[in-house]
Amino acid sequence: xxxxxxxxxxxxxxxxxxxxxxxxxxxxxxxxxxxxxxxxxxxxxxxxxxxxxxxxxxxxxxxxxxxxxxxxxxxxxxxxxxxxxxxxxxxxxxxxxxxxxxxxxxxxxxxxxxxxxxxxxxxxxxxxxxxxxxxxxxxxxxxxxxxxxxxxxxxxxxxxxxxxxxxxxxxxxxxxxxxxxxxxxxxxxxxxxxxxxxxxxxxxxxxxxxxxxxxxxxxxxxxxxxxxxxxxxxxxxxxxxxxxxxxxxxxxxxxxxxxxxxxxxxxxxxxxxxxxxxxxxxxxxxxxxxxxxxxxxxxxxxxxxxxxxxxxxxxxxxxxxxxxxxxxx
Amino acid sequence: xxxxxxxxxxxxxxxxxxxxxxxxxxxxxxxxxxxxxxxxxxxxxxxxxxxxxxxxxxxxxxxxxxxxxxxxxxxxxxxxxxxxxxxxxxxxxxxxxxxxxxxxxxxxxxxxxxxxxxxxxxxxxxxxxxxxxxxxxxxxxxxxxxxxxxxxxxxxxxxxxxxxxxxxxxxxxxxxxxxxxxxxxxxxxxxxxxxxxxxxxxxxxxxxxxxxxxxxxxxxxxxxxxxxxxxxxxxxxxxxxxxxxxxxxxxxxxxxxxxxxxxxxxxxxxxxxxxxxxxxxxxxxxxxxxxxxxxxxxxxxxxxxxxxxxxxxxxxxxxxxxxxxxxxx
Amino acid sequence: xxxxxxxxxxxxxxxxxxxxxxxxxxxxxxxxxxxxxxxxxxxxxxxxxxxxxxxxxxxxxxxxxxxxxxxxxxxxxxxxxxxxxxxxxxxxxxxxxxxxxxxxxxxxxxxxxxxxxxxxxxxxxxxxxxxxxxxxxxxxxxxxxxxxxxxxxxxxxxxxxxxxxxxxxxxxxxxxxxxxxxxxxxxxxxxxxxxxxxxxxxxxxxxxxxxxxxxxxxxxxxxxxxxxxxxxxxxxxxxxxxxxxxxxxxxxxxxxxxxxxxxxxxxxxxxxxxxxxxxxxxxxxxxxxxxxxxxxxxxxxxxxxxxxxxxxxxxxxxxxxxxxxxxxx
Numbered sequence: 001x002x003x004x005x006x007x008x009x010x011x012x013x014x015x016x017x018x019x020x021x022x023x024x025x026x027x028x029x030x031x032x033x034x035x036x037x038x039x040x041x042x043x044x045x046x047x048x049x050x051x052x053x054x055x056x057x058x059x060x061x062x063x064x065x066x067x068x069x070x071x072x073x074x075x076x077x078x079x080x081x082x083x084x085x086x087x088x089x090x091x092x093x094x095x096x097x098x099x100x101x102x103x104x105x106x107x108x109x110x111x112x113x114x115x116x117x118x119x120x121x122x123x124x125x126x127x128x129x130x131x132x133x134x135x136x137x138x139x140x141x142x143x144x145x146x147x148x149x150x151x152x153x154x155x156x157x158x159x160x161x162x163x164x165x166x167x168x169x170x171x172x173x174x175x176x177x178x179x180x181x182x183x184x185x186x187x188x189x190x191x192x193x194x195x196x197x198x199x200x201x202x203x204x205x206x207x208x209x210x211x212x213x214x215x216x217x218x219x220x221x222x223x224x225x226x227x228x229x230x231x232x233x234x235x236x237x238x239x240x241x242x243x244x245x246x247x248x249x250x251x252x253x254x255x256x257x258x259x260x261x262x263x264x265x266x267x268x269x270x271x272x273x274x275x276x277x278x279x280x281x282x283x284x285x286x287x288x289x290x291x292x293x294x295x296x297x298x299x300x301x302x303x304x305x306x307x308x309x310x311x312x313x314x315x316x317x318x319x320x321x322x323x324x325x326x327x328x329x
Numbered sequence: 330x331x332x333x334x335x336x337x338x339x340x341x342x343x344x345x346x347x348x349x350x351x352x353x354x355x356x357x358x359x360x361x362x363x364x365x366x367x368x369x370x371x372x373x374x375x376x377x378x379x380x381x382x383x384x385x386x387x388x389x390x391x392x393x394x395x396x397x398x399x400x401x402x403x404x405x406x407x408x409x410x411x412x413x414x415x416x417x418x419x420x421x422x423x424x425x426x427x428x429x430x431x432x433x434x435x436x437x438x439x440x441x442x443x444x445x446x447x448x449x450x451x452x453x454x455x456x457x458x459x460x461x462x463x464x465x466x467x468x469x470x471x472x473x474x475x476x477x478x479x480x481x482x483x484x485x486x487x488x489x490x491x492x493x494x495x496x497x498x499x500x501x502x503x504x505x506x507x508x509x510x511x512x513x514x515x516x517x518x519x520x521x522x523x524x525x526x527x528x529x530x531x532x533x534x535x536x537x538x539x540x541x542x543x544x545x546x547x548x549x550x551x552x553x554x555x556x557x558x559x560x561x562x563x564x565x566x567x568x569x570x571x572x573x574x575x576x577x578x579x580x581x582x583x584x585x586x587x588x589x590x591x592x593x594x595x596x597x598x599x600x601x602x603x604x605x606x607x608x609x610x611x612x613x614x615x616x617x618x619x620x621x622x623x624x625x626x627x628x629x630x631x632x633x634x635x636x637x638x639x640x641x642x643x644x645x646x647x648x649x650x651x652x653x654x655x656x657x658x
Numbered sequence: 659x660x661x662x663x664x665x666x667x668x669x670x671x672x673x674x675x676x677x678x679x680x681x682x683x684x685x686x687x688x689x690x691x692x693x694x695x696x697x698x699x700x701x702x703x704x705x706x707x708x709x710x711x712x713x714x715x716x717x718x719x720x721x722x723x724x725x726x727x728x729x730x731x732x733x734x735x736x737x738x739x740x741x742x743x744x745x746x747x748x749x750x751x752x753x754x755x756x757x758x759x760x761x762x763x764x765x766x767x768x769x770x771x772x773x774x775x776x777x778x779x780x781x782x783x784x785x786x787x788x789x790x791x792x793x794x795x796x797x798x799x800x801x802x803x804x805x806x807x808x809x810x811x812x813x814x815x816x817x818x819x820x821x822x823x824x825x826x827x828x829x830x831x832x833x834x835x836x837x838x839x840x841x842x843x844x845x846x847x848x849x850x851x852x853x854x855x856x857x858x859x860x861x862x863x864x865x866x867x868x869x870x871x872x873x874x875x876x877x878x879x880x881x882x883x884x885x886x887x888x889x890x891x892x893x894x895x896x897x898x899x900x901x902x903x904x905x906x907x908x909x910x911x912x913x914x915x916x917x918x919x920x921x922x923x924x925x926x927x928x929x930x931x932x933x934x935x936x937x938x939x940x941x942x943x944x945x946x947x948x949x950x951x952x953x954x955x956x957x958x959x960x961x962x963x964x965x966x967x968x969x970x971x972x973x974x975x976x977x978x979x980x981x982x983x984x985x986x987x
Contacts, residue, residue, distance in 0.1 A: 036433055040377035042405075048698035050726070061428060064407050068379065068432055071405045076700075076729045078722050095944060099719060102968035103726055104694055286424060310431035365762055369706035371734075390757060393736050397708065397761055400734045615753060639760030 006323040010122040010134040013143045014191035019166050019221075022152065022195060026164040028319035029153050029312070036072065036315060046075035046325055052105040054080045054097065055137070056112040061285065062137055065310070066109045066146075069317035078105070097121045107133045107321055115140030115184075133324035141182050147284050148188030150316040154309050155239055158280060169196035169222075173276075175233040176200065177265055178243030178292060181208045185284045186243055187216075194220035201225045203233035203265065207254045230265045234274040242267055242283045242292040258291045268294045272303065280305045335652040339451040339463040342472045343520035348495050348550075351481065351524060355493040357648035358482050358641070365401065365644060375404035375654055381434040383409045383426065384466070385441040390614065391466055394639070395438045395475075398646035407434070426450045436462045436650055444469035444513075462653035470511050476613050477517030479645040483638050484568055487609060498525035498551075502605075504562040505529065506594055507572030507621055510537045514613045515572055516545075523549035530554045532562035532594065536583045559594045563603040571596055571612045571621040587620045597623045601632065609634045664981040668780040668792040671801045672849035677824050677879075680810065680853060684822040686977035687811050687970070694730065694973060704733035704983055710763040712738045712755065713795070714770040719943065720795055723968070724767045724804075727975035736763070755779045765791045765979055773798035773842075791982035799840050805942050806846030808974040812967050813897055816938060827854035827880075831934075833891040834858065835923055836901030836950060839866045843942045844901055845874075852878035859883045861891035861923065865912045888923045892932040899940045900925055900950040916949045926952045930961065938963045 004020050035043055051070035055063050058081055070077045080100065097108060110118040118136035125132050138144040155174075156164035174193055180186045180202050193200045194217060202209055206228050217224025227233045234240065249255045272279055281293060282305050289295040298304050333349050364372055380399035384392050387410055399406045409429065426437060439447040447465035454461050467473040484503075485493035503522055509515045509531050522529045523546060531538055535557050546553025556562045563569065578584045601608055610622060611634050618624040627633050662678050693701055709728035713721050716739055728735045738758065751770070758766060768776040776794035783790050796802040813832075814822035832851055838844045838860050851858045852875060860867055864886050875882025885891045892898065907913045930937055939951060940963050947953040956962050 038377075041379070041433060042377040048696075048700040050699070060409055064409065064429070065432060068405070068407060076726070078726060080718055080722070092947065095947075098965060099943065099968050100722070102965045103723060103972055104699060104969070285428065289421065289424075307427060307431045310428050311433070314432055367706075370708070370762060371706040389738055393738070393758070394761060397734070397736060614757065618750065618753075636756060636760040639757050640762070643761055 006327050009126075009324065009327050011145050011320055011324065012119050012122055012134065012136045014145050014148055014188050014195075017191065017195060019195055022149075022166045022192065024323065025149055025316065025319050026153055026156055026166070028323060029315040030157075030162075030164055032072075032318040032322070033312075033315040036311075042072050042074060044074045045322055046070065046073040046106075049075045049106040049325060050078065050104050051075045051107045051109065051321060052078045052080065052100040053109045053137075054100065054111070056082055056093065056110070056117070057138070058082070059111060059138070062111065065313045066137060066317050069314050069321055072314065073318055073321060075106075075321070078103075093117060094121060094124050097124070101125065101130050101132055105132055107135065107324055109135045109137045110139070111137040112139050115142035133327070135320060135324065138184055140184065141187070142184055143188045144184040145188050146313070146317055146320060147185050148192045149320070150309055150312040151189055151241065151282055151284075152192050153316050154282065154305050154312045155280075157308075157312070158305070166196045169193065169198040171197065171199075172238040173199045173201065173236055174239045174241065175203060175237040176241045176243065177203045177230055177233060177267065179208045179245050179249060180204045180213060180243070181210060182246065182249070183243045189241060190216050190224065194222035194224055196222055198222040199225065201227060201233035201237070203227040203230045205255065205261075205265070208249070230271065231274060234271055237275040237279055240267060240272070240275065240279060240281045242281065244284060244286065245288055245291055258288065262291050266290075266292060266294065267297065269297055272297070279303065282306065282309055285310070335656050338455075338653065338656050339447075340474050340649055340653065341448050341451055341463065341465045343474050343477055343517050343524075346520065346524060348524055351478075351495045351521065353652065354478055354645065354648050355482055355485055355495070357652060358644040359486075359491075359493055361401075361647040361651070362641075362644040364647075365640075371401050371403060373403045374651055375399065375402040375435075378404045378435040378654060379407065379433050380404045380436045380438065380650060381407045381409060381429040381432075382438045382466075383429065383440070385411055385422065385439070385446070386467070387411070388440060388467070391440065394642045395466060395646050398643050398650055401643065402647055402650060404435075404650070407432070422446060423450060423453050426453070430454065430459050430461055434461055436464065436653055438464045438466045439468070440466040441468050444471035462656070464649060464653065467513055469513065470516070471513055472517045473513040474517050475642070475646055475649060476514050477521045478649070479638055479641040480518055480570065480611055480613075481521050482645050483611065483634050483641045484609075486637075486641070487634070495525045498522065498527040500526065500528075501567040502528045502530065502565055503568045503570065504532060504566040505570045505572065506532045506559055506562060506596065508537045508574055508578060509533045509542060509572065510539060511575065511578070512572045518570060519545050519553065523551035523553055525551055527551040528554065530556060530562040530566070532556040532559045534584065534594070537578070559600065560603060563600055566604040566608055569596055569601075569604065569608060569610045571610065573613060573615065574617055574620055587617065591620050595619075595621060595623065596626065598626055601626070608632065611635065611638055614639070664985050667784075667982065667985050668776075669803050669978055669982065670777050670780055670792065670794045672803050672806055672846050672853075675849065675853060677853055680807075680824045680850065682981065683807055683974065683977050684811055684814055684824070686981060687973040688815075688820075688822055690730075690976040690980070691970075691973040694969075700730050700732060702732045703980055704728065704731040704764075707733045707764040707983060708736065708762050709733045709765045709767065709979060710736045710738065710758040710761075711767045711795075712758065712769070714740055714751065714768070714775070715796070716740070717769060717796070720769065723971045724795060724975050727972050727979055730972065731976055731979055733764075733979070736761070751775060752779060752782050755782070759783065759788050759790055763790055765793065765982055767793045767795045768797070769795040770797050773800035791985070793978060793982065796842055798842065799845070800842050801846045802842040803846050804971070804975055804978060805843050806850045807978070808967055808970040809847055809899065809940055809942075810850050811974050812940065812963050812970045813938075815966075815970070816963070824854045827851065827856040829855065829857075830896040831857045831859065831894055832897045832899065833861060833895045834899045834901065835861045835888055835891060835925065837866045837903050837907060838862045838871060838901070839868060840904065840907070841901045847899060848874050848882065852880035852882055854880055856880040857883065859885060859891035859895070861885040861888045863913065863919075863923070866907070888929065889932060892929055895933040895937055897938050897940065898925060898930070898933065902942060902944065903946055903949055916946065920949050924949060924952065925955065927955055930955070937961065940964065940967055943968070
């Protein structure tokens with residue numbers, strides 16, 4: 001199915017991903033997209049395998065997507081959420097992970113509010129010689145690789161539905177607009193998009209886009225640009241990625257108000273006129289309607305890829321679980 | 330399996346259900362009841378299909394029943410509950426539903442504390458041309474169709490276990506006793522029971538049974554009667570449906586106390602002597618023991634159908650999911 | 659697979675377990691351990707059967723273990739947890755159990771904060787002639803049979819991995835250290851370990867080890883000893899079982915502080931020198947690191963069996979569900 005032998009046991013960060021790895025994921029996801037279009041949307045690939053979703057930071061949406069991806073591959077699943085958990089009883093996070101390992105977990109999908117937790121768990125698993133794959137489903141403000149990979153799949157499928165691949169991004173201009181500073185989605189996307197010869201333009205208020213983000217663009221195939229106004233980022237853009245704005249930012253005085261944010265950085269039909277005519281808009285969800293994107297624009301299938309992103313998510317997560325599983329064989 | 334071709338994509342309300350539709354559901358449920366009596370209580374009917382339980386208002390009991398019905402049909406299931414959800418993050422209900430649609434949901438089972446939400450979601454799904462079925466699992470004080478259908482199945486199975494059908498209700502007297510005003514179960518049952526030539530008698534204190542309920546009986550095959558005392562409703566009744574009483578009603582001064590309610594409207598052995606000798610009592614559960622029904626009466630299999638109602642629930646929900654699924658093919 | 663015909667419908671307490679019953683469980687668990695070592699870690703044994711996990715007292719770890727055991731046997735599972743449940747609505751525990759029975763539950767796994775609840779449910783199920791098995795997954799300070807059985811499996815597998823059986827414990831010295839008074843794990847382990855000719859030594863501060871525990875040793879095959887110091891219990895011990903310490907004990911002034919507990923009763927490398935050279939340490943988890951056991955000792959595979967206990971848990975719970983299921987046929 002894939003064009004290369006997959007060697008990565010864990011998927012923790014996209015910082016060191018190679019173009020061939022992206023292409024393998026994109027092509028594997030395309031195969032699973034075909035499976036999901038059948039009436040019987042299921043394959044026996046991971047039958048008898050166990051996928052544990054350890055969501056220390058709760059998330060119904062992402063957990064559902066991973067749970068469904070595992071079920072579509074016929075894996076068994078276990079869901080861990082804190083609150084009703086041993087963590088309140090003083091157990092460490094590593095102990096929790098080891099408990100699920102000892103139960104026979106083959107793949108762990110981990111979300112945690114602190115950056116580095118999935119990496120720490122993966123390192124410990126390797127240290128003790130455990131044959132388990134660890135997948136970062138979002139760690140603090142660090143990374144959210146599967147989200148960036150589903151964004152990549154969504155974009156490259158627009159450019160060539162039959163053969164999504166990273167070289168399609170060559171010369172494309174992609175704007176990422178919003179709270180870059182606090183966004184793990186932005187960080188992972190910067191790595192994946194600059195792995196190709198795309199031009200990536202970040203746009204945010206100065207408080208949410210410190211100058212040090214420019215360093216992420218050094219020694220990458222693609223170029224990275226920073227803007228404190230949204231207009232230069234949108235000019236002739238092929239794709240506009242918007243990011244979710246957290247209420248906490250206003251409380252911390254990093255932003256004046258949602259309304260003012262929308263006036264200055266919100267994506268509207270008017271602003272989209274600056275972009276290429278067939279520009280597409282993405283958002284990782286959930287959207288604050290009328291803040292990051294004008295409400296009617298979000299529902300307009302001519303521009304919005306939000307629904308395709310969710311659909312891509314299942315196929316891409318199936319691809320990741322499949323590839324990680326095959327690397328252990 | 331069914332006597333007619335099922336055409337209804339969504340099951341939102343019983344107000345406009347035709348007798349043939351009731352009969353199709355009853356006969357399909359009877360087939361699944363047979364499946365559930367086997368050692369291997371499972372059929373591959375919905376293999377590879379996805380049933381999403383979106384319970385905005387939490388309910389372990391009804392959610393378990395739907396989840397089990399889906400699993401008995403070999404469907405995959407996803408459970409959404411608020412609290413750990415994006416709703417607290419400002420996403421609209423329609424956005425949540427669309428997210429589960431985009432993941433590949435074939436059937437959505439929706440419970441919400443506000444009337445009309447399942448209808449609004451179904452309308453939006455139709456508007457965007459989505460091939461998804463929406464099933465109302467209880468919306469505010471509006472309707473709870475699957476509960477009324479399992480009540481209908483339970484009652485008609487008493488009358489003819491082999492061939493439950495709506496005409497069996499002809500000339501039967503059915504009393505519905507309790508908090509009619511706030512009950513979605515009562516409303517759905519009034520529609521289903523008056524679709525046949527049954528006599529439906531509502532009994533409740535005046536504060537819980539306003540006169541406008543009489544309008545639900547106009548232009549129906551069966552007749553509808555309102556009583557502010559319980560005795561005339563029970564007289565010669567074949568079946569007595571009791572409704573759950575919510576604590577909030579006392580706090581709102583709609584009722585004096587649970588004890589007084591039981592004294593005036595509670596179903597006791599003494600009161601049952603007013604009914605037909607082989608009268609049966611139903612309750613949608615959970616019961617406040619000693620309030621709506623005398624505690625020992627509730628456990629007496631000679632009178633109580635409460636346990637059969639729960640069993641019927643799985644078969645009827647399998648029938649609904651099966652029929653809605655077949656309407657899309 | 660088993661050496662005897664299993665007759666026990668319910669597993670509620672180990673107080674009256676016979677040696678042959680222990681051996682049947684151990685040998686059945688050994689067979690399932692082999693299944694779990696395959697790539698396809700699944701058997702169709704309980705296909706179409708329904709296992710309901712009714713965890714009135716929440717527990718992610720034990721519930722996950724039972725859920726996984728059921729899934730590895732291809733059973734369907736339903737999880738009940740309070741909070742989003744009817745219990746807050748005034749339903750009794752027996753009503754909840756009967757609701758799950760009426761849905762078609764074949765096996766109920768029950769945890770409750772009050773001693774005796776699983777027994778009461780099992781008695782009621784028998785009274786009404788229900789063909790359902792009830793498994794106690796921990797009731798108050800009473801018993802936790804599946805934990806003691808997985809401990810027994812873990813220990814006997816150390817002594818003979820191929821043929822774990824209870825006679826292997828003959829003449830072995832086993833120390834149980836910690837909060838004996840409040841521990842259902844300790845009580846179940848005392849029953850299982852004294853069923854053989856082992857020597858069981860309990861060690862705890864006087865406030866946590868009242869004299870009446872000595873009675874549990876009367877008329878048992880093995881001998882039971884009580885110590886208010888840890889050293890005599892550890893001397894020449896083959897296995898050391900530690901128990902989880904609850905924070906509440908300090909608040910109730912039953913213990914001075916965690917630090918002082920560790921100084922006087924904590925298991926350290928130094929203290930293990932009192933034991934046999936190849937001594938092994940167990941803990942039911944989750945561990946308070948540095949309290950019941952020194953943190954580095956807990957992670958040392960030469961001494962710690964904690965991880966094996968978790969792995970054993972799945973095999974032993976598969977054995978219990980399988981045997982209880984076969985007793986109904």
